[in-house]
Amino acid sequence: MILEIVTHPDKRLKGKSKEVEKFDEKLHTLLDNMFDTMNSREGIGLAGIQIGVPKRVFITYIQNGEDTEPTLTEFINPKILAESGVLSYEEGCLSIPSYFEKVDRAETINVSYQNRYGEEQNSTLHGLNAVAFQHELDHLNGKLFVERVSYMKRKKFEKEWKRRGREN
Numbered sequence: 001m002i003l004e005i006v007t008h009p010d011k012r013l014k015g016k017s018k019e020v021e022k023f024d025e026k027l028h029t030l031l032d033n034m035f036d037t038m039n040s041r042e043g044i045g046l047a048g049i050q051i052g053v054p055k056r057v058f059i060t061y062i063q064n065g066e067d068t069e070p071t072l073t074e075f076i077n078p079k080i081l082a083e084s085g086v087l088s089y090e091e092g093c094l095s096i097p098s099y100f101e102k103v104d105r106a107e108t109i110n111v112s113y114q115n116r117y118g119e120e121q122n123s124t125l126h127g128l129n130a131v132a133f134q135h136e137l138d139h140l141n142g143k144l145f146v147e148r149v150s151y152m153k154r155k156k157f158e159k160e161w162k163r164r165g166r167e168n
């Protein structure tokens with residue numbers, strides 16, 4: 001089911017999401033709805049809070065090779081165990097439509113999380129996979145990528161965003 005996406009400056013995006021404790025059908029429906037919603041907007045990642053559900057869950061949908069289908073990964077109760085390197089990547093966000101800006105993130109991260117059945121997973125993520133994980137993990141902690149750009153760029157963004165709000 002395709003759901004509405006919560007957009008900036010909605011206060012819900014500023015809250016800290018809660019740990020998932022039950023790996024039941026309700027969680028599976030949430031994950032399925034998140035995928036449908038993300039896919040309808042051609043996104044590569046979506047966090048629960050972006051459809052108004054403050055749980056520590058996000059998904060990524062990333063192509064890892066030119067002729068391959070994108071891979072869907074469901075991350076529940078995700079954590080970063082180690083990180084290295086720096087990668088500057090132009091990010092966007094379905095909660096901040098049509099705004100893109102470069103953000104510095106770790107290039108490689110070791111992560112742990114649970115899958116939809118509650119099974120513990122570990123993996124090492126590089127490049128865009130690492131960037132998307134860090135962007136989405138920020139959502140679970142109430143942080144948007146515009147808070148990670150320089151002060152001047154942030155000011156410019158807020159000004160443009162307010163103007164756009166008045167025009168709509």
Ligand code: CO
Pocket residue numbers: 092093094095135136139
């Ligand atoms: Co986002």
